[in-house]
Amino acid sequence: MNCESESSFLGKESYAALQNSSSPRSVKSTGRTQYHLNPQASYKVAILGAAGGIGQPLALLVKMSPLVSDFTGPSELADCLKGVNVVVIPAGVPRKPGMTRDDLFNINASIVKTLVEAVADNCPEAFIHVISNPVNSTVPIAAEVLKQKGVYDPKKLFGVTTLDVVRANTFVAQKKNLRLIDVDVPVIGGHAGITILPLLSKTKPSVCFTDEEIHELTVRIQNAGTEVVEAKAGAGSATLSMAYAAARFVESSLRALDGDGDVYECAYVQSDVADLPFFASRIKLGKKGVEALISSDLQGLTEYEQKAVEALKAELKSSIEKGVGFAQKQSVAAA
Numbered sequence: 604m605n606c607e608s609e610s611s612f613l614g615k616e617s618y619a620a621l622q623n624s625s626s627p628r629s630v631k632s633t634g635r636t637q638y639h640l641n642p643q644a645s646y647k648v649a650i651l652g653a654a655g656g657i658g659q660p661l662a663l664l665v666k667m668s669p670l671v672s673d674f675t676g677p678s679e680l681a682d683c684l685k686g687v688n689v690v691v692i693p694a695g696v697p698r699k700p701g702m703t704r705d706d707l708f709n710i711n712a713s714i715v716k717t718l719v720e721a722v723a724d725n726c727p728e729a730f731i732h733v734i735s736n737p738v739n740s741t742v743p744i745a746a747e748v749l750k751q752k753g754v755y756d757p758k759k760l761f762g763v764t765t766l767d768v769v770r771a772n773t774f775v776a777q778k779k780n781l782r783l784i785d786v787d788v789p790v791i792g793g794h795a796g797i798t799i800l801p802l803l804s805k806t807k808p809s810v811c812f813t814d815e816e817i818h819e820l821t822v823r824i825q826n827a828g829t830e831v832v833e834a835k836a837g838a839g840s841a842t843l844s845m846a847y848a849a850a851r852f853v854e855s856s857l858r859a860l861d862g863d864g865d866v867y868e869c870a871y872v873q874s875d876v877a878d879l880p881f882f883a884s885r886i887k888l889g890k891k892g893v894e895a896l897i898s899s900d901l902q903g904l905t906e907y908e909q910k911a912v913e914a915l916k917a918e919l920k921s922s923i924e925k926g927v928g929f930a931q932k933q934s935v936a937a938a
């Protein structure tokens with residue numbers, strides 16, 4: 604794909620490869636964080652599903668990053684992926700009103716499986732950002748595919764839950780008349796319905812909520828994706844806000860790859876913080892991917908949050924098992 608050519612976004616299966624090389628300036632600033640760039644660094648980001656509602660604005664946003672200075676775009680998937688450091692996967696169908704994210708499983712599971720096979724073959728060391736729903740299952744599918752290919756590195760596979768954090772921060776800032784840039788709410792669990800759990804008691808800066816406000820905000824954050832699906836009335840799900848959230852997660856990954864030692868995001872990753880094989884929590888990102896799971900966020904929870912953690916486990920477990928089962932069955936069928 605060439606970002607200057609609109610038509611190159613239009614193919615059914617389109618991919619973007621964006622070459623990133625650090626500018627000569629040694630210090631860059633994004634938001635509140637200042638960090639030093641390695642002047643020798645050069646990274647490539649590939650977006651699989653670049654023609655879509657998320658993919659198009661995401662490609663443009665990633666291209667606008669101060670860390671990105673050039674790009675190239677072969678039309679073949681394998682060529683597109685060679686030498687890539689970060690692969691973002693927003694390929695797949697979105698929901699229509701009345702559907703759950705799990706209703707997308709039958710179509711998106713195969714799309715993610717096929718694309719991750721190509722990633723395993725061409726850039727097995729890349730950070731992989733999975734956006735395609737149902738994330739609670741597509742990430743375990745990706746993990747199984749990478750295991751089958753013998754290249755699974757759990758520290759480099761991420762389900763993108765950044766949009767839940769963006770929403771939580773926005774709704775809390777609105778409710779409490781705070782500046783959005785100052786607010787940070789960790790969101791844990793997964794990315795569907797009650798598995799999305801904002802830890803409002805851990806909001807920074809420290810904020811007081813009534814029990815009623817906590818319940819209202821929690822439900823709003825959990826249903827925000829469905830709210831968009833209903834408002835779009837059949838024309839898809841969140842796209843621009845997701846592109847913004849994905850661009851933020853890409854930028855954080857590039858900063859981590861570039862040696863910034865202070866990069867934290869929430870993401871759905873292989874985890875041991877909650878007796879489930881995959882769980883979203885705050886993570887510290889480093890050059891090799893997940894450097895630490897911030898399990899301390901799960902300590903000192905309110906009674907409301909503790910109950911919500913227990914309540915989400917059954918659904919998340921079943922979504923994980925569904926993904927693993929699908930990938931294993933496909934592998935047996937292919938053998």
Ligand SMILES: NC(=O)c1ccc[n+]([C@@H]2O[C@H](COP(=O)([O-])OP(=O)(O)OC[C@H]3O[C@@H](n4cnc5c(N)ncnc54)[C@H](O)[C@@H]3O)[C@@H](O)[C@H]2O)c1
Nearest residue numbers: 615616652654655656657694695696697734735736766845
């Ligand atoms: N994780 C999140 O927070 C989050 C947020 C919003 C949307 N989503 C999910 O992201 C996915 C995409 O949403 P969208 O609105 O961009 O949908 P879309 O239909 O607008 O775009 C999807 C794109 O993927 C392409 N595609 C399909 N199969 C492909 C393949 N095998 N290889 C490459 N490209 C392929 C399609 O041609 C299309 O251009 C959906 O599954 C949606 O549920 C996730």
Ligand SMILES: O=C(O)C[C@H](O)C(=O)O
Nearest residue numbers: 698704736828829840841
């Ligand atoms: O809600 C959806 O289907 C898309 C996405 O997961 C979202 O949270 O907006």
